[in-house]
Amino acid sequence: DYIGTPDANSTVGNLLNWASSNNNNDNNNNGNSPAWIPEGNDLETMNELISKLNDPLFQDFESFTDDDYKNIFTDRQILYDDVVKNSQVSEPKVDNLVYKDDDLAGQAKATILSLVRNEDQKEIISAIRQMEDHFNKNFNYPYTFLNDDEFTEEFKEAIKEVVPTDRILQFGRIESEIWDRPSSIDDEKYQQCIEKLDQEEVQYVKKESYHNMCRFYSKNFYKHPLLQDYKYTWRLEPGINFYCDINYDVFQFMELNNKIYGFVLNLYDSPESIRSLWTTTMEFINSNPEYLNSNGAFEWLKDNGQKPNNFNITGGYSTCHFWTNFEITNLEFLRSEPYEKFMDFLDEKGGFYYERWGDAPVRSIALALFADKRRIHWFRDIGYNHAPYTNCPKCPPDSNRCNGNCKPGHFTPWKELNIENCQPVWIKYIMNEEERNLY
Ligand code: GDP
Ligand code: MN
Numbered sequence: 103d104y105i106g107t108p109d110a111n112s113t114v115g116n117l118l119n120w121a122s123s124n125n126n127n128d129n130n131n132n133g134n135s136p137a138w139i140p141e142g143n144d145l146e147t148m149n150e151l152i153s154k155l156n157d158p159l160f161q162d163f164e165s166f167t168d169d170d171y172k173n174i175f176t177d178r179q180i181l182y183d184d185v186v187k188n189s190q191v192s193e194p195k196v197d198n199l200v201y202k203d204d205d206l207a208g209q210a211k212a213t214i215l216s217l218v219r220n221e222d223q224k225e226i227i228s229a230i231r232q233m234e235d236h237f238n239k240n241f242n243y244p245y246t247f248l249n250d251d252e253f254t255e256e257f258k259e260a261i262k263e264v265v266p267t268d269r270i271l272q273f274g275r276i277e278s279e280i281w282d283r284p285s286s287i288d289d290e291k292y293q294q295c296i297e298k299l300d301q302e303e304v305q306y307v308k309k310e311s312y313h314n315m316c317r318f319y320s321k322n323f324y325k326h327p328l329l330q331d332y333k334y335t336w337r338l339e340p341g342i343n344f345y346c347d348i349n350y351d352v353f354q355f356m357e358l359n360n361k362i363y364g365f366v367l368n369l370y371d372s373p374e375s376i377r378s379l380w381t382t383t384m385e386f387i388n389s390n391p392e393y394l395n396s397n398g399a400f401e402w403l404k405d406n407g408q409k410p411n412n413f414n415i416t417g418g419y420s421t422c423h424f425w426t427n428f429e430i431t432n433l434e435f436l437r438s439e440p441y442e443k444f445m446d447f448l449d450e451k452g453g454f455y456y457e458r459w460g461d462a463p464v465r466s467i468a469l470a471l472f473a474d475k476r477r478i479h480w481f482r483d484i485g486y487n488h489a490p491y492t493n494c495p496k497c498p499p500d501s502n503r504c505n506g507n508c509k510p511g512h513f514t515p516w517k518e519l520n521i522e523n524c525q526p527v528w529i530k531y532i533m534n535e536e537e538r539n540l541y
């Protein structure tokens with residue numbers, strides 16, 4: 103009987119309280135307990151939210167000409183240049199940043215997390231070196247390495263060699279019952295589906311391990327025994343680059359500013375890989391509307407102005423998603439009822455295998471629906487690259503924070519890939535004035 107105002111003491115009320123935030127700027131340093139308790143969603147609000155999720159961002163799209171689409175894209179490129187290429191960025195202007203040697207430095211319940219194979223050794227070591235050099239040498243956060251196979255001694259030794267001797271390292275195995283394709287997936291159907299998607303050139307679709315990885319990162323990683331005592335993870339992938347020093351404790355930034363999720367890049371996805379993800383999501387929402395956050399990032403999910411085909415193929419999803427190869431996550435969000443119920447629902451539908459649902463769109467949809475958008479933070483100060491995309495901040499002229507190996511505002515070396523950038527949508531429709539002026 104969730105249709106009605108939930109009692110603040112009911113499960114639903116608590117969930118809503120949990121998922122909302124206090125973002126009043128005069129009082130934003132209360133890490134754990136929101137200072138104001140929102141009203142629960144009443145029937146009218148829920149219907150409004152659902153109808154927002156059914157509507158495209160541009161409702162007059164049927165009259166759009168090619169020029170209209172071109173203009174939308176051009177305006178967005180200008181906005182991106184304005185914010186990323188031309189505005190100087192140093193670090194968030196909040197008064198609670200924690201620096202090296204401060205009492206709280208390195209004290210968050212947090213770990214750097216890498217899912218890797220033994221053969222990723224060289225590339226993960228490069229990533230760790232940069233992580234240490236630009237951030238962790240000052241904060242000493244532990245690393246957790248997970249693998250569906252046993253890590254070799256050689257791998258473990260090689261990692262130990264690149265970090266200071268006092269750095270805590272955990273190496274864990276993922277059980278095959280957790281990692282492998284579940285028996286509920288029909289083998290014949292799976293083979294047929296991936297054959298078809300392969301013809302549509304969906305990347306990685308024939309690699310079963312990739313499907314396993316996406317499912318693991320969506321619904322299982324945060325349940326791993328080695329992560330039980332942690333509240334935050336910072337995901338680190340092989341082969342990435344960092345370009346700028348991060349002089350404050352980013353985990354404490356999350357904690358003290360009440361953030362659920364931190365990202366640096368956000369993109370459009372390959373719609374063929376998630377053909378039924380949105381319609382499946384709406385099925386879930388229609389039976390669980392009480393999980394919707396009335397301050398969700400809905401416009402970002404519903405953009406149909408830049409890649410309208412993506413929106414059409416998926417039946418109503420922009421395909422905008424946080425690029426999860428970098429993500430700083432408050433695991434309490436993943437461990438919450440809305441997220442877990444949603445994961446169970448998606449898993450039952452089989453789309454991690456019959457399609458190639460990525461953990462990125464899955465996580466992103468959950469965040470945009472269930473979390474308060476003010477609790478999702480774009481780390482625009484972090485210079486980061488995972489081929490073929492880069493977030494490169496422009497520093498003040500007297501700053502040597504960045505090493506000069508990226509070009510400010512240069513999203514990708516391939517010009518035709520600029521259209522894949524969804525960050526302008528985030529900037530225009532989701533961020534408020536205060537957030538734009540945070541740096
Ligand atoms: P991409 O970034 O989408 O091209 O995919 P990656 O190959 O980088 O994979 C994403 C993450 O999952 C990386 O951290 C990989 O090391 C990890 N990963 C992918 N497949 C496997 C696998 O089969 N086993 C293990 N242990 N890790 C994997
Ligand atoms: Mn990768």
